[in-house]
Amino acid sequence: MEGGHSPDEANAPERLRALPSRLLNLAAGYAQRQVGERLATLDSRKWHYATLAALEEFGPDSQSGLSDRTGIYRSDLVATINELTARGLVVRAPDPADRRRNAITLTDEGRRHLKHLDLLIADAQAELLAPLSEVDRAELTRILKLIVGHHSRL
Amino acid sequence: MEGGHSPDEANAPERLRALPSRLLNLAAGYAQRQVGERLATLDSRKWHYATLAALEEFGPDSQSGLSDRTGIYRSDLVATINELTARGLVVRAPDPADRRRNAITLTDEGRRHLKHLDLLIADAQAELLAPLSEVDRAELTRILKLIVGHHSRL
DNA sequence: ATAATTTCGTTAGTGCGACTAACGTTAGAG
């Protein structure tokens, strides 16, 4: 599950070396690896984390609500919730107010698990950003937010 | 192939909103979309571009050499070269000096195609970075290079 | 009231990129 076939940056073509889209993809890859590997130690994936985090912050929610907040597609959310319920981290129950909906609720066990995941995520960020100064970290976050903000609202 | 189920940043959980790994993944997603959509108009993908670019810059090369330079896995490179040869953009011939190797050579047609792709890639970068000032673009590139540099060696 | 439309959850499936395993062929080193 490890390894890394990172391109030899020194020998990479000029045209590619400074290409923002490529740097972004590479950096995202490292980020995903850091996060993924750590979450895997607790048999979790980023969707689990996103879902649990959303539930703790906003309380019980429907699956479509969770989809909006987390960016997980409704169709993929099904499996995520299945996995979380199987482990007793959330409960899925039909919403009496609107019987089309499922009310997803965080359990105590889920809350506890989330705390563990928080630590792993923090570790991953630290490792990912290791070569950056505090200032650079803030700059990076600021600039990425500009990009994400621009492209997320249409 | 379009659409975008970008999470509603406003309603996203606190914990996720400023998470560098997540911002990186989102931004990389937008980048990939911009690049991918444009390349698709010429039935190309980023691997095609990377391969052609490497060949133009360094001249004929083996598949493993291309793998090193572009970051494409040897196993995936096979299909890429197949596609490029099918379109007459490169030629694959056994290397007489080392018969384990294939010498991949860029054709004139390939060189011409690469020029078109260059334009598309440039467009994609412009759109991706639209909300950023010149200074911010330079900052972003600089910081991403730090991250990539750090995680690619070792 | 009833018909038409919309929302929600679900199933199934596609496509792509990253990555591993295994294998035959060929080269190079001892």
Next chain:
DNA sequence: CTCTAACGTTAGTCGCACTAACGAAATTAT
């Protein structure tokens, strides 16, 4: 001459993004 390593290839896994279609339930328009 044998052992090992490199190359290209095939096949397959995994995670994530995304689409299509559908039944059940709710909302709306008539």
